Amino acid sequence: MVRQPILSWRGSLLLILLFIFGLACAKTPNPLVLPIYATLTPEEQIPVNPESQATSVSYLPYVRRADDISILTPTPNPPLELPALRTEIEQYVVQVGDSLGIIARRFEVSLEAIIAANGINNPELLSVGQVLVIPPPQPGAPGEDFKIIPDSELVFGPLCDEFDVGEFIIRYDSFLRRYSQDVDGDILNGIEVVERVAREYSVCTRLLLAMLEYQSGWVTLANPEPNSRDFPMGWKDTRYTGLYKQMAWAANNLSRGYFLWRVNGVAAWLLADGSLAPVDPSINAGTAGVQQVFALLYDRENWDRAISEQGLFTTFSSFFGYSFDYSVIPLLPADLTQPEMQLPFEPGIIWAFTGGPHGGWADGSAWAALDFAPDVNGCAIRPEWVTAVADGLIVRAEYGEVVQDLDGDGNEGTGWTVIYMHIASSERVTAGTYLLAGERLGHPSCEGGFSTATHLHLARRYNGEWIAADQDVPFILDGWESVGTGYLYEGYLTRDGQTIEAWEGFLPGNTISRP
Numbered sequence: 001m002v003r004q005p006i007l008s009w010r011g012s013l014l015l016i017l018l019f020i021f022g023l024a025c026a027k028t029p030n031p032l033v034l035p036i037y038a039t040l041t042p043e044e045q046i047p048v049n050p051e052s053q054a055t056s057v058s059y060l061p062y063v064r065r066a067d068d069i070s071i072l073t074p075t076p077n078p079p080l081e082l083p084a085l086r087t088e089i090e091q092y093v094v095q096v097g098d099s100l101g102i103i104a105r106r107f108e109v110s111l112e113a114i115i116a117a118n119g120i121n122n123p124e125l126l127s128v129g130q131v132l133v134i135p136p137p138q139p140g141a142p143g144e145d146f147k148i149i150p151d152s153e154l155v156f157g158p159l160c161d162e163f164d165v166g167e168f169i170i171r172y173d174s175f176l177r178r179y180s181q182d183v184d185g186d187i188l189n190g191i192e193v194v195e196r197v198a199r200e201y202s203v204c205t206r207l208l209l210a211m212l213e214y215q216s217g218w219v220t221l222a223n224p225e226p227n228s229r230d231f232p233m234g235w236k237d238t239r240y241t242g243l244y245k246q247m248a249w250a251a252n253n254l255s256r257g258y259f260l261w262r263v264n265g266v267a268a269w270l271l272a273d274g275s276l277a278p279v280d281p282s283i284n285a286g287t288a289g290v291q292q293v294f295a296l297l298y299d300r301e302n303w304d305r306a307i308s309e310q311g312l313f314t315t316f317s318s319f320f321g322y323s324f325d326y327s328v329i330p331l332l333p334a335d336l337t338q339p340e341m342q343l344p345f346e347p348g349i350i351w352a353f354t355g356g357p358h359g360g361w362a363d364g365s366a367w368a369a370l371d372f373a374p375d376v377n378g379c380a381i382r383p384e385w386v387t388a389v390a391d392g393l394i395v396r397a398e399y400g401e402v403v404q405d406l407d408g409d410g411n412e413g414t415g416w417t418v419i420y421m422h423i424a425s426s427e428r429v430t431a432g433t434y435l436l437a438g439e440r441l442g443h444p445s446c447e448g449g450f451s452t453a454t455h456l457h458l459a460r461r462y463n464g465e466w467i468a469a470d471q472d473v474p475f476i477l478d479g480w481e482s483v484g485t486g487y488l489y490e491g492y493l494t495r496d497g498q499t500i501e502a503w504e505g506f507l508p509g510n511t512i513s514r515p
Helices: 009-025 100-107 111-118 165-169 190-201 205-216 243-262 285-297 300-306 312-320
Strands: 090-093 131-134 180-183 186-189 268-270 276-278 351-358 369-373 392-398 401-405 416-421 440-442 456-462 480-484 491-495 498-501
Touching (some): 090 100, 165 205, 243 285, 268 285, 351 480
Antiparallel strands (some): 180 186, 268 276, 351 369, 416 456, 491 498
16 A cells, blocks of 8 residues: 655645745746745635635635646546447436436436427326337536545545544534534444534545535535525535434445446536536546436536635635545555455354345445345344354444455555455444354344345445455455346356356245354
């Protein structure tokens, strides 16, 4: 793991003094001056929200550039060969759960274009089985090539766990500092909401705070705009009111953009005004995640501003300094392999393989998870035990989730972590326990997240990034390798010529056990 160098305070002071000396001695700017950071004095620092005048406000120094000083170049990544935009008319058969908005986004065309192509009088009325004509997309100008954040600042990477969210939030006499809400029956304050969303979705807390500030000023303002109270991230959907659901929505869509970029699965962003912005192939996955969220929120003019150097990047810099100083390179080593893991249940106990590759957390993350279930219908805490797939330290056990850190350093943003979901609170392992492979950690249930039947949701992460169960790093349990089909929840486990297919329920063709 290599981290981009950060100047020590002595080095920074020396460079600044040399720079000032050079300005005093030179009549014209020297075009060969090396990149140097100039730190603003307290009087020069401009809060992101000038209305916030509480005496407790103390922004971190914001790095600015003189005309002859260029900002450090983010770590380069080779441009992707993006998928081509569709040029032909297609037909689509309406499925259960579809809406014109969902269909428009799937095919990267505006809602108005579909309405016009099909002569639809009432966009609210769709019938399952209805055949729609989908016109080809009409792209506008390409999006910015400006890189906003490194990949390791979108995911909950190695340098996120060391950030003290509480200490940062209480610096400001803000709405966030005084905020609390009921989340699944527990009263959480603002600090707890931010930390919970960050760890559940594996999205870095610094990014979430910068986005919250950019969207509503909640981090610094004592009295933000009234219309931001229900929708602080700007997603004005009544199903997503309150900080927890708003942040969860943002985290989910940050991940969606990130992993779409990772699998070369996006050519353009459909913006909130229906316009289409082709993606610049030279951006990185972290920047793609930010561009995706703002595409859902803004028209072209405001989207361009949000993803530029004057947008979220400036807010992040005002809080935390230059984002690429938090780079971890490479986040995923080229030769990454999974450590040895075993099936997550005790020998001789029959379970069912009920879910092939699907989202590690919600539907925006990589298809990092597999599902297993005991023989049960509906939701009930079962007597069967879920067991550790490998040796490692339990770093969290709450809200139905158990997280095991395989490198044992206590930082779930470094190395391999395993997520066990829907673990009943009764007889569940506690955080701080070190488990060996095969040792008991709890009983399967419906606790935590969303579940319609008792099962175990099992997923992997490396350096905070969800690792897909159907791509380059095989998910192998006792020699059984996960193979996806390209369809959500569908897949197989294969070993020595044997195949087990994922099916809902407890069937002869999907059962599996450890010897």
